[in-house]
Amino acid sequence: MNHTPRFRTVLSCALLAMSLVAGATACGDGDSKRHPLSAKPSSSAAAAAKIVFSGPTGKTKADPNKPLEVTARTGDGRITDVTAIDTKGHYLAGELAADGTRWHSTAALAAGTRYTVKVATESKKGTSGVRTLSFDTRPAKKKLEVEFGPEAGEYGVGQPITATLSEPVKSKAARDVVERALKVRSTPSAEGGAWYWVDDTELHYRPKEYWPANSVITATSNLDGVRVSNKLYGAATKPLKLEIGDRVEAIVDASSHYMTVLVNGEEINNIPITTGKPGFSTRNGVKVVLGQEYYVQMRGTSVGIGGSEGYNLPVYYATRVTWSGEYVHAAPWSVGSQGVANVSHGCVGMSTANAAWFFETFRQGDLVEVINSAGDYMEDFGNGFGDWNVDWEDWREGSVLQAGTREGSSPADYARLRPSI
Structure with a gap:
């Protein structure tokens, strides 16, 4: 970028001194040089009083950590308005002194961009002028x-x-x-x-x-x-x-052993199912479909289940709802219990035909809500998306803008284990 050399004489066209200065409470870098500004007077500037621009020569760029300041020379007139805008169209907030002698930025400059600054002035005789200046800021490290x-x-x-x-x-x-x-x-x-x-x-x-x-x-x-x-x-x-897409949701009632499927609020299917048996009860609450796998080899040892409860089975039409291993899937070995009893290790099991239909009907982001289970509630975070189990007012508490600071704790570190059935 070409920069206007430092002026050593007073030009007969305006009344400002413009510089970038370090903030009073900020740590400086020891650089005593002024920040770069290239001045291009507008057609109206020639009718104004005197102006002085200060800034280094060469290709030096402004430190975005330092504020922007525009000052009217004492006794020469006043600043009436300043606008500073970057290449993305974002305005730099600033404050003009009541007497018009000084304008300074009140927000941080953006890094790695070019600013165009327009300064409107008025001389002691009432003559108005406009000065347009531009400068670049350093990119962020x-x-x-x-x-x-x-x-x-x-x-x-x-x-x-x-x-x-x-x-x-x-x-x-x-x-x-x-x-x-x-x-x-x-x-x-x-x-x-x-x-x-x-x-x-x-x-x-x-x-x-x-x-x-x-x-x-x-x-x-x-x-x-x-x-x-x-x-x-x-x-x-x-x-x-x-x-x-459409609102597609499954309501899994662990006490009745049936799943109701709704599309846009209208019931389209009622499926006999089985959920987790005592000691392995399925989590209650709303879960979001995370993905689908046509075939999964499910091993009890992968999730710490062995002995008489151990298993090693090929599973088809598996729709995942938690990272720790809950699926909605085909369970042909438990057809006799579906609609009657809960016999799984935590998953929602159904016939192969029903599981294939479910697999084709649901997609990532659709909803599976489990009710009336003896199990714990779905985790809010870390084991899939339990976001919808957070009350709306509590959710807003997690936003700085909507409810102030919330420290909160990090979610548990759930390993993406092989599923249980």
Whole structure:
């Protein structure tokens, strides 16, 4: 970039001194040089009074950790307005002194970008002028990368959006910056919607209720170049687009031993099933389909089950709902108990024909809700998506923007074990 050399004489066209200065409480780097500004006077500037621009020559770039300041020379007039905008169209917030002698930025500059600054002035005689200046900021040395999940594609109404961060973000101020920059939109719109900090590096987003059926969800980030915390700046993020299908959900009643399947609220099937027997009771609560496998070899030893309870069986039409091994799958060996008793090791078993139908009907993001089981509740995080089991007001407590800081604990580290049946 070509920069205007340092002016050593007063030009007869404006009345400002402009510089980037270190913040009063910030640690400096010992560099006494001014930050670069190249000045291009507008057509109206020539009618104004005197201006002086200061800045280094060469290709030096501004330190984004230091604020921007514009000052009117004492006795020469006043500043009436300042606008600073970067190449992405983001305005830099600032504050103008009541007497018009000084304007300074009140937000951090973006890293690795170019700013255009327009300064409107008024001389003592009432003559107005406009000066346009531009400068570049240094790129960030440490970047916060964000990866949205799941992969782009078609999903059910229960699929949460995830954001995985490359660096831990702990402070309320830094989390505030991240949340404000991560945008999720639904068409048609969904009621409510909030991020929840699962831990320092993972956020989940969901609306108050499930996504609207047949909607389109987009997730984008405006973090690129934005300062998150001291010397940590956001990186560019690949946007995400999800297409949501019909509302498909299965209600598994462990006490009646039947599963009711609904599409958009209308019952379309009622299937005899078996769930976990005493000591292996199936988890209660809402679970989100994680994936599907036509064939899985299920071994009891993989999940610590041996002896008389051990098993080693080929399983077909397996729809996964937890990482620790709960599936909805074909269980031809227990057909006599389906609709009658609970005899599994935690999975929802059904006939091969019913399992094949379920396999073809459900997709990732669809819902399986277990009720009336003697088992514990589905974990909120870490063992799949138990997000919908969190009350909406509690969910909002996990958002810095909606309810303030929530420290919370990290989810348990669940190994992706082979399933139990």
